[in-house]
Amino acid sequence: MSDKEKSADQVTNKMMDIACKNDIETAFDRYDAMEPECGFGQLGVCCKNCVMGPCRIDPFGEGPEKGICGANADTIAARNLVRMVAAGAAAHSDHGRDIAHTLLMTSQGKTKGYEIKGKEKLLSLAKELNVKTDSRKIEDIAHDVAEKCFAEFGQQHGELQFTRRAPKKRQEIWRKYKFMPRGVDREIVEIMHRTHIGVDNDYVNILQQGIRASLGDGWGGSMIATDLSDVLFGMPTPIRSVSNLGVLKEDEVNIIVHGHEPTLSDIIVTASQDKELLELAKQKGAKGINLAGICCTANEILMRHGIAVAGNFLQQELAIITGSVDLMLVDVQCIMPALGKLATCYHTKVISTSPKAKFPGVEHIEFSEEDALPIAKRIVKMAIENYPNRKKEIVNIPKDKMDLVAGFTAEYVYHMLGGKYRSTYRPLNDAIISGRLRGAVGIVGCNNPKVKHDWAHLELTKALLKKDVLVVTTGCSALASAKAGLLIPEAAKQYAGKGLQEICEAVGCPPVLHMGSCVDISRILMVLCNVLLEGGLGDDISDLPVAAAAPEWMSEKAVSIGFYAVSSGVYTVLGIPFPILGGKEITDFITDKMENVVGAKFGFEPDPLKAADLIVKHLDKKRAALKLKPVMYGE
Numbered sequence: 001m002s003d004k005e006k007s008a009d010q011v012t013n014k015m016m017d018i019a020c021k022n023d024i025e026t027a028f029d030r031y032d033a034m035e036p037e038c039g040f041g042q043l044g045v046c047c048k049n050c051v052m053g054p055c056r057i058d059p060f061g062e063g064p065e066k067g068i069c070g071a072n073a074d075t076i077a078a079r080n081l082v083r084m085v086a087a088g089a090a091a092h093s094d095h096g097r098d099i100a101h102t103l104l105m106t107s108q109g110k111t112k113g114y115e116i117k118g119k120e121k122l123l124s125l126a127k128e129l130n131v132k133t134d135s136r137k138i139e140d141i142a143h144d145v146a147e148k149c150f151a152e153f154g155q156q157h158g159e160l161q162f163t164r165r166a167p168k169k170r171q172e173i174w175r176k177y178k179f180m181p182r183g184v185d186r187e188i189v190e191i192m193h194r195t196h197i198g199v200d201n202d203y204v205n206i207l208q209q210g211i212r213a214s215l216g217d218g219w220g221g222s223m224i225a226t227d228l229s230d231v232l233f234g235m236p237t238p239i240r241s242v243s244n245l246g247v248l249k250e251d252e253v254n255i256i257v258h259g260h261e262p263t264l265s266d267i268i269v270t271a272s273q274d275k276e277l278l279e280l281a282k283q284k285g286a287k288g289i290n291l292a293g294i295c296c297t298a299n300e301i302l303m304r305h306g307i308a309v310a311g312n313f314l315q316q317e318l319a320i321i322t323g324s325v326d327l328m329l330v331d332v333q334c335i336m337p338a339l340g341k342l343a344t345c346y347h348t349k350v351i352s353t354s355p356k357a358k359f360p361g362v363e364h365i366e367f368s369e370e371d372a373l374p375i376a377k378r379i380v381k382m383a384i385e386n387y388p389n390r391k392k393e394i395v396n397i398p399k400d401k402m403d404l405v406a407g408f409t410a411e412y413v414y415h416m417l418g419g420k421y422r423s424t425y426r427p428l429n430d431a432i433i434s435g436r437l438r439g440a441v442g443i444v445g446c447n448n449p450k451v452k453h454d455w456a457h458l459e460l461t462k463a464l465l466k467k468d469v470l471v472v473t474t475g476c477s478a479l480a481s482a483k484a485g486l487l488i489p490e491a492a493k494q495y496a497g498k499g500l501q502e503i504c505e506a507v508g509c510p511p512v513l514h515m516g517s518c519v520d521i522s523r524i525l526m527v528l529c530n531v532l533l534e535g536g537l538g539d540d541i542s543d544l545p546v547a548a549a550a551p552e553w554m555s556e557k558a559v560s561i562g563f564y565a566v567s568s569g570v571y572t573v574l575g576i577p578f579p580i581l582g583g584k585e586i587t588d589f590i591t592d593k594m595e596n597v598v599g600a601k602f603g604f605e606p607d608p609l610k611a612a613d614l615i616v617k618h619l620d621k622k623r624a625a626l627k628l629k630p631v632m633y634g635e
Ligand code: NFS
Pocket: 260, 295, 296, 313, 333, 334, 444, 445, 446, 447, 474, 475, 476, 477, 517, 518, 519, 554, 555, 557, 558
C-alpha cells in the first residue's frame, strides 16, 4: 500500500501500514490492482443479458450505437440499473422474510433461545394488521402477525400493508403512476422478466418497475425486517458503547460477528454471556469473552445490547490483520470472500453460518433457529478453544477507540422530545418551523475504496451539522460517525451550528442520531411520516426540508434504498454516480425529470462539501415553499 492516507480513520491507516509491512493484501490493494476499471461497465453501457453479446455501446459515438438486438445506451443502462434494484431489494427483503420466519417459529415454540421481547411493538403491529389481541396469548398474536407479514412477500395483487403508513398524498402519487408495490417478491420477479432480452425496452417504463420494486423494499421487506426485529429482539433505546478496532482485547477471547441478520448475532450475545463458557475461557487463560460487530450486524447488536463496534465494511479484513480475532462468524451480505484466505495467515477461524452464503476456504456451521442457542454456544466454544493459538508476537491491536451513543428509533423521538408526560414530535417540528433547525438529512450507506475511507461521510456530516442540520444515520456511515466521535452529545459543541447545539443541549442528544442498520432506514421513513402527522410542515414527504445522501455507497442494496428514498419524495445525493452515465436520457431523467413525477430526484456529487451545498440549497428551497422563517442563526 503506497498511499498512507487511504482513510480518514487513523486506526484504519495504521492497520493498513501493518498489512503493507507484512505483505498482506486488502480490498484497498485489490482496488488499485483493478484500475483502470472498465469504462463501459462504469457508464452502464455493457449488456450481457443474452449471449448474442456481450454488447457494448461506444459512449463517444465512434463504435456501435446499439446492441445486437437494437437496444440503445439508455435501454441498456436502465436494464442494468433496475437489476441492481432487484438484487438490493431481494437482499433486504429476504432478510425481512427470515426474521418473519424466526418470529413464526418462536411463536410456535420451535426455537431455542429466542423470546418475544418487544411486546408493545407487537401489539401495535397487531392493531395495524388487523390481528385480534383481546384475551389472546402473546405467542398467538405473534403467530398471526408473522403470517400477515409473510403474506406480503407473495402477495399478487393489492397494495403492501405498510404503504398505508405513508402520507395520503404520497400514496396517491404511487397509485397514479403505478408505483404502488403489490407484493415484495412479485415486483422483484417482474424486474427480471422485463429486463430479459426483448421485453421492456423503454427506459422510463423500466425505471417504473425499478421504483415499484424499491418501494416494496423500503415500505415492505426492510420495514418488516425492522419491525419484526423490534418484536423479537426488543425495541432499541439509546445506549452507550465504543467503536473501532481498539475494542478488541489482548487478554480476552475476541469474537467478531459480521453480516446482517440479528437472528444470529443476537443469540451469540446470549451465548457469549454463558457462565460455563466464561469459565472455560478462564481455563484457557483469557480474562473473558469479548464480542464485537462489523457492518450492519454490528449496528443491530450495538443498538439492542450495547455491544462494541469493531468497524465498518472496509475494516473487515483489518480486524483479522490485528491478529487478535479468535473467531469471526458471518451470515449474509457485505462479507468479502477474501476473508477465507486472509484468515490462513493468522490463527483466526472464520465460520460461515447461512445456507445462503458459503465462502471458499471457510468452515461452515449451519445455523438453524430450532437449535439456535446450542449452535451459538458451539461456535463461541470454538473461539475459546482457538484463543491459545493466538500468536502473541503478531498481535497488533490499535489503542484507539471512541465512545458513542446509538439506538434512536422513530418511537424514541416521541419520548426524547416530548419528555415524561407528553409524547410528541411537536418540539422537533417547532424547531424546524422556527428555524432553529434548518432541516434533517439521512446520511447512510457503505464504504467504497473509490473514496477515501470514511472521509466523504465525515466531511458531509460535519458540513451539514455546521449549517444546523440534524443528521440521522445508519449502516456503515453510522459507524464512520461513531469512530469519529460524532455520536456523542459533546460533539454538538464542537461541530454543530448554534441552533442545533441549543437543541442537543436541551435534549441531551448527539447531533448525529444513530438509527441502526440499513434495513432500519425504514425507521427514517417513519420519522418523516410522524413529522408530517404532527403538522405544520406540509402534507407530503416531498414538502419537508429533508434530504438523504450516500457518499461512499457501493452495494446493490444502496441502489434500492436510493430509489425508494427518492420515490418517497426525498432528494438524494450520491457520492458515486449510478453506472448509467453512458445513457444521456436516463441520466437526465434520474437527476432532473424524475422530480416532476415523484417530487424528488437524485444528485451525483463526489465532493462532499459541494454535496452539502446542494443539500442546504434544497432544504432552503423547501423551507421557502413552506413559507417558514429563515434559519435562526447564520446564512
Ligand atoms: Ni448497508 Fe450493511 Fe455497510 Fe453498505 Fe454493507 S454493511 S446493509 S450495504 S457496506 S452500509
